[in-house]
Each structure stands twice: as structure tokens, then as C-alpha cells.
Amino acid sequence: MYLRAVCFTALLLAGASAHAGDIEAAVITPTGQPLPDAAVVLEPVAGYARGPLPTVTIAQRDRELIPYMTVVQVGTAIEFPNQDPFKHHLYSFSPAKTFEIKLYAGKPEKPIVFDKPGEVALGCNIHDWMEAYVLVVDTPYFAKTDARGRARIAHVPPGSYRLRWWHPRQKQDLPVHILKIGAAPMRLTQKLDVSPRIIKPKPPLDKEQY
Amino acid sequence: MIFRSLQRRIVIVFVGLLLLVMALVLALVTRSNSRIVAAEIQRELSAGAQVFSLLMEQNRRQLETAATVLAADFAFREAIATQDRPTIQSVIRNHGLRIGAQVMMVIRPDGNLIADTQNIAPADRAVPFPDLLSDAESAGKSSGYKQMKDGRMYQVVVVPILAPQRIAWVAMGFLVDDRWAHDLSGITGLAVSVIRRDQTGVTVLASSLEQSKRAALSDAVGDVTAGLRGELHIGGEHYQTIYMPLGKETSVALQRSVEQAEAPFQSLQNVLWTIVLAGVAVFSFGSVMLARRIVRPVNVLAGVARRIEAGDYAEPVPRLTSDEIGQLATSFDHMRERVADREQKILKLAYEDSLTGLPNRTRLIEEFGNLPPESRGAVVVMNLDRFAPINSALGHPVGDRLLSEIGLRLGSFRSATCLVSRFWGDEFVFLLRDADRAAAADFAESLTTALRHPFTLDGHRLDVDASLGVALFPDDGRDAVTLHRRAELAMYAAKRRRSGIAFAAEAGEEPLPEQLSLIWEMREAMAHEQFLLYYQPKLDLASGQITEVEALIRWQHPQRGLIPPMRFIPFAENTGFIRELTPWVLEAAVTQVAHWRRIGINLVPAVNLSALDILNPKLIGHLRRLVEQHGLAAKSLCVEITESALMEDPELALTHLNELAALGLKLAIDDYGVGRASLGYLQTLPVHELKIDGSFVRAVAETPKNAAIVKSTIMLCHALGLRVVGEGAETPDDLAWLRANDCDVAQGYGIAQPMPAEELPGWLVAFGVRRWKQA
Numbered sequence: 010m011y012l013r014a015v016c017f018t019a020l021l022l023a024g025a026s027a028h029a030g031d032i033e034a035a036v037i038t039p040t041g042q043p044l045p046d047a048a049v050v051l052e053p054v055a056g057y058a059r060g061p062l063p064t065v066t067i068a069q070r071d072r073e074l075i076p077y078m079t080v081v082q083v084g085t086a087i088e089f090p091n092q093d094p095f096k097h098h099l100y101s102f103s104p105a106k107t108f109e110i111k112l113y114a115g116k117p118e119k120p121i122v123f124d125k126p127g128e129v130a131l132g133c134n135i136h137d138w139m140e141a142y143v144l145v146v147d148t149p150y151f152a153k154t155d156a157r158g159r160a161r162i163a164h165v166p167p168g169s170y171r172l173r174w175w176h177p178r179q180k181q182d183l184p185v186h187i188l189k190i191g192a193a194p195m196r197l198t199q200k201l202d203v204s205p206r207i208i209k210p211k212p213p214l215d216k217e218q219y
Numbered sequence: 220m221i222f223r224s225l226q227r228r229i230v231i232v233f234v235g236l237l238l239l240v241m242a243l244v245l246a247l248v249t250r251s252n253s254r255i256v257a258a259e260i261q262r263e264l265s266a267g268a269q270v271f272s273l274l275m276e277q278n279r280r281q282l283e284t285a286a287t288v289l290a291a292d293f294a295f296r297e298a299i300a301t302q303d304r305p306t307i308q309s310v311i312r313n314h315g316l317r318i319g320a321q322v323m324m325v326i327r328p329d330g331n332l333i334a335d336t337q338n339i340a341p342a343d344r345a346v347p348f349p350d351l352l353s354d355a356e357s358a359g360k361s362s363g364y365k366q367m368k369d370g371r372m373y374q375v376v377v378v379p380i381l382a383p384q385r386i387a388w389v390a391m392g393f394l395v396d397d398r399w400a401h402d403l404s405g406i407t408g409l410a411v412s413v414i415r416r417d418q419t420g421v422t423v424l425a426s427s428l429e430q431s432k433r434a435a436l437s438d439a440v441g442d443v444t445a446g447l448r449g450e451l452h453i454g455g456e457h458y459q460t461i462y463m464p465l466g467k468e469t470s471v472a473l474q475r476s477v478e479q480a481e482a483p484f485q486s487l488q489n490v491l492w493t494i495v496l497a498g499v500a501v502f503s504f505g506s507v508m509l510a511r512r513i514v515r516p517v518n519v520l521a522g523v524a525r526r527i528e529a530g531d532y533a534e535p536v537p538r539l540t541s542d543e544i545g546q547l548a549t550s551f552d553h554m555r556e557r558v559a560d561r562e563q564k565i566l567k568l569a570y571e572d573s574l575t576g577l578p579n580r581t582r583l584i585e586e587f588g589n590l591p592p593e594s595r596g597a598v599v600v601m602n603l604d605r606f607a608p609i610n611s612a613l614g615h616p617v618g619d620r621l622l623s624e625i626g627l628r629l630g631s632f633r634s635a636t637c638l639v640s641r642f643w644g645d646e647f648v649f650l651l652r653d654a655d656r657a658a659a660a661d662f663a664e665s666l667t668t669a670l671r672h673p674f675t676l677d678g679h680r681l682d683v684d685a686s687l688g689v690a691l692f693p694d695d696g697r698d699a700v701t702l703h704r705r706a707e708l709a710m711y712a713a714k715r716r717r718s719g720i721a722f723a724a725e726a727g728e729e730p731l732p733e734q735l736s737l738i739w740e741m742r743e744a745m746a747h748e749q750f751l752l753y754y755q756p757k758l759d760l761a762s763g764q765i766t767e768v769e770a771l772i773r774w775q776h777p778q779r780g781l782i783p784p785m786r787f788i789p790f791a792e793n794t795g796f797i798r799e800l801t802p803w804v805l806e807a808a809v810t811q812v813a814h815w816r817r818i819g820i821n822l823v824p825a826v827n828l829s830a831l832d833i834l835n836p837k838l839i840g841h842l843r844r845l846v847e848q849h850g851l852a853a854k855s856l857c858v859e860i861t862e863s864a865l866m867e868d869p870e871l872a873l874t875h876l877n878e879l880a881a882l883g884l885k886l887a888i889d890d891y892g893v894g895r896a897s898l899g900y901l902q903t904l905p906v907h908e909l910k911i912d913g914s915f916v917r918a919v920a921e922t923p924k925n926a927a928i929v930k931s932t933i934m935l936c937h938a939l940g941l942r943v944v945g946e947g948a949e950t951p952d953d954l955a956w957l958r959a960n961d962c963d964v965a966q967g968y969g970i971a972q973p974m975p976a977e978e979l980p981g982w983l984v985a986f987g988v989r990r991w992k993q994a
Contacts (some may be wrong), residue, residue: 132383
């Protein structure tokens with residue numbers, strides 16, 4: 010399994026634009042296509058000091074959960090504002106966070122706190138195609154690839170980290186590596202094989218309603 | 220045999236034609252039915268198979284959809300997500316009931332069972348249908364037919380449980396059982412059977428067929444190939460079968476019963492058969508009635524025809540129908556009347572003598588044939604005595620009128636027991652029934668009496684005499700021909716005797732069989748030239764010269780030798796053969812004399828004529844021709860006639876003698892003295908010579924009585940101007956006596972016996988020498 014470590018490339022980046030402790034990551038599919046919505050997580054081996062956590066929002070708009078993928082630090086509260094003119098029924102059966110927000114409109118009374126690390130799949134009980142994923146990590150150093158398959162983690166203090174790669178539709182778990190980070194910025198590239206997203210049928214919106 | 224009757228033939232033709240048409244219709248219907256059935260079965264099979272495929276697809280989608288909906292049930296998903304096995308177990312049971320699935324399974328994404336309703340423990344088993352699962356991996360869901368552990372067949376649908384990503388698979392199994400088969404059978408109209416084939420053999424897993432046919436089906440199924448069609452024989456029924464694939468080792472046999480498909484056509488055919496049979500029955504009855512209507516009058520006509528055939532024309536043809544047969548009957552009746560008329564005429568012609576209107580010979584013979592076998596009676600033949608001279612003197616028309624008058628007179632003798640008929644010429648024949656000899660004699664007597672009154676024709680008074688012959692039956696014969704002949708012979712006897720009436724019993728017997736054969740032999744002899752002439756010289760006593768010879772016939776019989784004339788001439792006379800013999804004798808004698816003349820011998824031949832010859836009207840012409848042919852003077856031929864020959868019909872004989880004399884022939888009376896003719900009578904005849912019978916001349920010198928008769932006869936003849944010939948001069952004394960008593964000519968053994976023609980010249984020479992010596 011450790012032989013897989015060669016799969017990613019760590020590069021020390023030099024240049025004025027790059028700050029010390031900045032990690033640039035790129036995730037591609039085995040065919041070389043950029044892969045968005047992949048998480049790159051660095052967990053400090055030595056632990057870290059907890060700071061205040063931002064409130065994260067996963068909105069429901071146009072009968073979609075936005076964003077599709079969210080990475081949060083353990084203990085983060087996520088708000089699920091409903092911006093559609095009709096109700097949603099949000100649920101998760103994931104062991105990391107099982108919850109249910111029964112039919113509601115607008116903003117729920119209180120956000121959901123994701124207090125355990127793990128993967129959480131979110132769905133809407135009345136709109137089957139709506140789905141979103143939350144990766145709850147026990148570190149403040151993480152990022153999610155953008156549409157170009159790139160992610161950037163800034164200001165990572167030097168030290169040893171467990172490097173993890175994750176994607177909601179990854180075909181298999183990737184091994185965890187120890188990555189030593191120095192003062193120089195680093196560039197990481199990872200190949201990740203994913204299943205294509207199952208596009209569930211989404212009926213057109215009934216115009217009469219609004 | 221059966222075609223002999225018109226009625227049957229009509230019926231057979233009618234019914235046969237109907238049967239033919241019906242058979243054609245039936246054959247056509249049956250043929251097109253079986254074609255329609257075959258095509259219909261194939262069509263039903265194809266349509267059924269198509270419907271079946273659609274149904275299966277629809278069913279699959281419905282089940283998948285239902286399964287998907289079920290899998291999306293929040294509570295269901297929630298329960299699955301709990302990972303709590305008892306909960307999961309109970310929820311799949313519950314939801315299985317909801318959807319109607321008999322088997323529910325929850326499978327982890329890695330392919331291991333979490334829970335199932337079939338076999339709860341142990342956990343973590345591998346799923347029994349990984350292929351469906353991998354299909355579902357790629358397509359999102361899948362379905363197929365699987366045999367489960369319970370050995371039963373299920374339609375299995377695998378759908379994911381999404382929360383919202385796939386957290387598990389749920390498999391739902393719907394039992395493929397007989398009910399399933401029946402449901403599909405009800406929709407497709409085909410028998411539906413699920414068949415599994417593997418190494419162990421063929422198993423019918425489910426079927427809409429009744430239980431009894433399943434085993435037969437599994438036996439009958441051979442190599443099952445999808446899409447293959449074929450016919451299977453199951454439980455006495457034929458099934459057209461098409462196979463559809465169901466799973467790896469399973470397929471569905473869709474079947475259509477040929478018999479069931481044929482059933483409606485069969486009932487149509489049954490109706491047709493009924494119509495045919497009823498039609499044949501009605502037609503048979505109708506044609507029998509029609510044929511009867513046609514045939515009955517025909518039979519009536521046939522009956523009439525048979526009666527007419529039997530000679531019964533009396534019954535008229537009954538009036539029948541007014542159709543063609545009725546017209547035929549009318550024509551038939553007309554024909555019957557015409558035929559009756561014509562037969563009447565023909566009968567008249569056949570049985571009636573046209574001259575006298577009396578029954579004819581045929582009628583009499585037939586009438587005789589109709590007599591009872593043991594009846595007695597008489598046949599009387601009557602012949603007019605002087606009819607020929609009347610006929611030749613006054614002409615045939617007068618003769619016919621006379622016969623007609625006589626017939627009229629005789630007609631009065633017709634009675635129930637007496638048939639009067641005219642046979643021919645002047646011969647009338649009477650058939651008397653139940654008459655004995657005395658009655659017949661009385662009847663003959665009354666006939667003679669009836670003719671005694673003279674007839675008057677054109678002012679001529681005609682006396683008619685008749686001779687009658689009577690034959691009695693059964694004494695004188697049993698058949699008409701014999702009786703007639705015997706009566707006729709008797710009649711001739713009566714004529715000869717001038718006795719008026721003679722009975723057959725007294726007139727002599729029938730010719731003996733040897734005599735009958737003699738007739739035939741004489742004809743043969745004539746044809747084969749067995750007759751020859753001997754010549755006996757006649758001596759002219761005054762000159763001592765031989766101037767005449769008498770031609771005497773001899774019969775040189777190949778077996779019997781030389782037959783003397785007494786043995787056959789009387790019979791030739793009786794049978795009429797003499798009519799043929801005499802012309803030959805005349806011819807031969809004249810030819811011979813002509814021959815002698817050429818060698819210098821001048822002799823006058825004498826030829827004997829019989830009574831029949833004298834009465835033969837053709838004789839004169841014949842003699843004239845003969846004499847002219849040979850260049851003879853008529854006086855160089857002499858004919859000799861006996862007295863009795865003249866007595867048969869003296870008038871006609873006289874007529875003919877006159878004609879012969881006029882021709883210039885020499886005429887001689889033969890055998891004078893034995894008959895009863897008087898010299899006075901003879902004197903009226905145109906004869907030149909009289910031959911005194913040998914019985915008087917023989918030994919005349921020693922017999923004074925004979926000498927007196929001969930001497931006076933010679934004197935009388937000389938007085939009458941007749942020459943006298945002495946016959947039978949056997950001795951020189953006889954000759955001397957004749958010469959001494961002025962007899963003109965002598966003939967006899969004393970001079971010479973009759974001799975063959977070739978010996979005569981020699982004898983003449985010898986005679987001349989002898990005479991010269993005596994002189």
C-alpha cells in the first residue's frame with residue numbers, strides 16, 4: 010500500500026507569489042482530466058490548536074444542494090438555508106452525522122453541528138436527485154478542488170502531516186501518507202479514479218407555482 | 220346391376236352429383252380450414268409471443284419501478300441505514316408484502332447479503348445472483364429470472380437504496396409460478412410453461428397446462444432453442460410451440476393447441492356434415508319421388524308394350540301425365556291402334572286367299588296345329604276336273620272368276636267344325652273337326668252336290684265336276700302336310716278312277732322311305748347321266764323292213780346295276796319326276812335318230828308319254844323346238860300314250876293330242892286292251908296307230924279267244940283307218956299269225972330285244988342278211 014505513495018508528487022515551489030506553507034494541489038482522473046470536488050486534507054501529526062470555527066452554509070437553491078461537496082473541520086455548524094419557494098426535507102443517514110430536517114422553508118431554527126469526523130451524504134427526501142457531501146475532518150488544513158481540479162491550502166505551518174485525498178464518488182479509499190512540509194510552498198498532484206455522477210432525473214419546475 | 224333400373228339410375232346420378240359437390244365443398248372447406256388453422260396458429264403464436272415479450276418487458280419495468288419506489292421510501296431507507304439486522308429483516312418483510320414480492324434481499328454494495336426473507340441466517344453470505352448485481356452496477360438497476368434456494372423460479376429485480384448515494388441493494392423476487400403462467404396465458408391466449416434444462420434434464424417449473432400434461436411436456440421437449448418453433452404432442456393434443464429465452468438455463472414455451480384452434484372450424488365442419496347428410500337424405504327422398512314420377516308412367520308404358528308384344532292390342536294406353544311422357548303415351552296409343560290395324564291387314568293377307576276370300580293354306584295348317592292332340596277329323600282335298608281346258612279356252616280372268624264363284628259357293632260350308640280353304644289353283648281343302656269316315660263321306664257328297672248346279676259366267680254355262688280325296692286323322696296321318704298329301708293322292712286316284720271320291724286308306728300308302736330316296740336318286744341319276752335309252756325294233760310285216768324303233772328308258776345304277784323301267788317309271792309318274800324325265804328321253808331319242816340318219820339309217824323313233832306329260836301344256840312347245848332343232852320331219856317322230864294316261868283328264872288330253880297331231884307327229888295308243896277305252900272313243904282321237912297289248916298277242920296262234928279279239932281289232936282298226944301294231948310277238952308262230960292276219964307292224968322278242976343304240980346298226984345288218992337268206 011505504501012508503494013502508492015509515489016502516486017502523488019510533491020514539489021517545492023519557489024517564487025514570489027507563493028508564501029511559505031502554501032500547498033498547491035491538483036487532482037486529475039486516470040485519463041488526465043481535472044477532477045473537481047476532491048478534498049485534500051492535511052492532518053498535523055502533532056495536533057493543533059483549535060480556534061474559532063466559521064459557520065458554513067449549504068444552501069438549497071433551484072432544487073439543488075449547493076455546493077455539491079463541502080469540507081469542514083470537526084465541530085463546524087452548517088446552516089441549510091432553503092432559498093426555494095417550497096419546502097425541502099433534508100436528511101442524512103451517514104454514521105458521521107445522522108440527522109433530519111423535516112419539511113421546512115427558509116432557514117432552519119439552528120444549524121447542524123458536525124461533531125464527528127467522517128463522510129456525510131446529504132439528500133432531500135422529496136427531491137431524490139438532490140445530493141451533497143460533507144467531509145468532516147479533524148484539522149484546519151484542507152481544501153477542495155475547483156472546476157480546474159486545483160486546490161490551495163494556505164499558511165500550513167511546517168511539520169509532519171497525514172495527507173489524505175477524498176472524493177464522494179471515489180472508487181476506493183486512497184492510502185494516507187505522511188507529508189513533511191517545510192517553509193517552501195509545495196505543489197501536490199494526485200490521480201483519483203471516480204465513478205461518474207449518477208444523474209438522477211430532475212423533473213422540470215412547475216411554472217404555475219411561482 | 221344397380222344401373223339397370225332407370226329409377227335407380229336417376230337417384231344415383233342425382234345423389235351422386237350432390238355427393239360430389241358436397242364432397243368438393245367439404246374438401247375445400249376442410250383444406251382451407253386446416254390452412255386457416257395452421258396460419259391462424261402461427262399468427263396467434265407470433266402475436267402471443269410478441270404480447271408475451273411486451274408483457275414481460277412491461278412487467279419488468281413495473282416491477283423495477285415499483286421496487287425503485289419502494290427503495291426510495293424514506294422509512295425503508297432509514298431502516299436500512301440503521302444497519303440493524305432485525306429492523307432490516309422486519310422492514311423487508313413488511314415492504315415485501317406491500318409490493319407483493321415473495322423474496323426480499325438487502326445486499327451490501329460489496330455484494331454480500333445483509334438480510335433476506337428466504338434464509339435469515341447466517342449473515343454475510345454472498346449474493347446468489349452476482350450477475351444481476353453487476354448489471355445493476357452499470358445500469359443502476361437490473362432484473363432477471365432466477366431459481367432460488369427453495370427451487371422455485373422468481374423474477375428478481377435489483378434496485379439500489381440511495382441515501383442519496385447508494386448505501387445498499389435491495390433485491391425483490393416475484394414468484395414465477397402457475398398463477399403467473401395462467402395470468403400470462405390469459406392475456407396471450409397461449410399456454411405458458413417455464414422450462415428449465417440442465418444436466419439433470421428438463422423440469423417444468425411453472426405452467427398454465429394442467430398437471431397431467433406437464434410430465435408429457437418435459438418428455439416431449441427436445442432441444443430447446445430460443446425462437447425455435449415446433450409441434451409437440453402432449454397428452455393427446457398437438458401443440459404448436461415457440462420458445463422464448465428466460466434465463467441462462469430456462470426458457471418459456473408458448474404453446475397453442477392445434478385441436479383448440481380447430482375446434483370452431485370443427486363445429487363448422489360438423490354443421491356442414493349435418494347439412495350434407497340432411498341434404499343427401501332430402502335429395503335422395505326427392506329424387507326417389509321424382510324418379511318414381513318419371514318411371515311409373517314409363518313402367519305403365521312398358522307394360523302396355525309387353526301386352527302389345529304378346530299380341531294384345533285391345534287395351535288402350537291409360538291417360539298419364541300431360542308432360543312429355545304423357546305425349547309419348549298418346550303417341551304410343553296411336554301406334555298401338557295403327558299396329559293393330561296393320562296386323563289385321565297382314566293377318567288377312569297371310570291367312571286369306573285374295574281371290575276367293577277364303578282362308579288359305581297357311582291358315583289351314585295353322586288351324587290344324589291348333590287342334591287338340593287327340594282330336595279326330597278329316598282333311599278333304601277337292602280338285603276341279605275340267606278346269607285346265609276352261610282356263611285355256613276362256614282365259615285366265617274367266618278362270619279366276621269361276622274360282623271366285625266356286626269359293627263363294629263353298630263358303631257356305633264354313634262352320635265351327637269346318638274350315639274351307641283354297642290352297643292353290645283349283646284345289647280346295649277342307650278341315651273337318653270331329654268327323655269320322657261316314658261324316659266325311661257325307662260332307663264330300665254334299666260338296667259334289669253343291670257343284671252340280673252349273674255356273675254362269677258372261678252368258679256361258681259352265682258345268683263343273685270335281686274329284687275329292689279324303690284323309691282321316693289320326694288314322695291316315697298326324698300332321699297337316701302328310702294328311703294333305705294323302706288326301707291329294709286319294710283325289711288323284713279318284714280322278715283316275717273317275718269315281719268322284721276316294722279315301723286315302725284305299726288309294727294307297729304313302730311312298731315308302733326307299734321310294735323317297737328314289738326321288739333323290741333319280742335326280743342324281745339325271746345329273747350323272749345314269750339314264751340311257753334302249754331301242755327295240757318294230758318290224759313292218761308287209762315289207763319285212765325295220766322302219767321304226769321304240770325308245771325304252773333304262774337306269775344304269777352304279778350299285779344296283781341296270782334297273783328296269785317298271786321299277787321306277789310308275790314312281791316317277793306318281794311323284795311328277797316324269798315331267799323332268801320325258802324331255803330328256805325325247806331329246807336323247809331325237810339326237811340318236813338324227814345321228815343314225817347321218818350314217819344312212821332311217822328310223823322313226825317312238826317315245827312313251829305319261830299322263831302328266833300329256834297334261835303338261837309346255838310339252839307341245841318343247842316337241843316343236845326339238846323337231847326343228849334337229850331338222851326332222853314331224854312325222855319322223857312317234858309318241859305312244861296309254862289309254863289310262865288319257866283317262867286322267869280326257870278333255871285336256873284331247874286338246875293336247877289335237878295340237879300334237881296338228882304339229883304332224885305320229886300318235887300311237889299303247890297297251891291297247893288292258894284299259895277300258897272303247898274303240899269308239901279312240902276313234903274320236905287324232906291317233907294313227909294302235910298297239911295291241913302283248914298279253915293278247917303272246918301265243919296268239921294257240922289261244923283262239925285272243926286270236927278272235929286281235930283279228931277283230933285289226934279289222935276294226937283298218938276299217939277306222941288306223942295302223943295296228945302287235946306287241947309281245949315272241950315266236951316265229953306269233954309273227955306268222957300276225958302277218959297272216961294283216962297286222963301292220965310287229966314288235967317283240969321274236970324280232971329283237973331292246974338293245975343299246977350302238978348295237979342297233981350291227982343288228983340291222985345281221986337282220987338284213989338273215990332276211991335275204993330266208994328270201
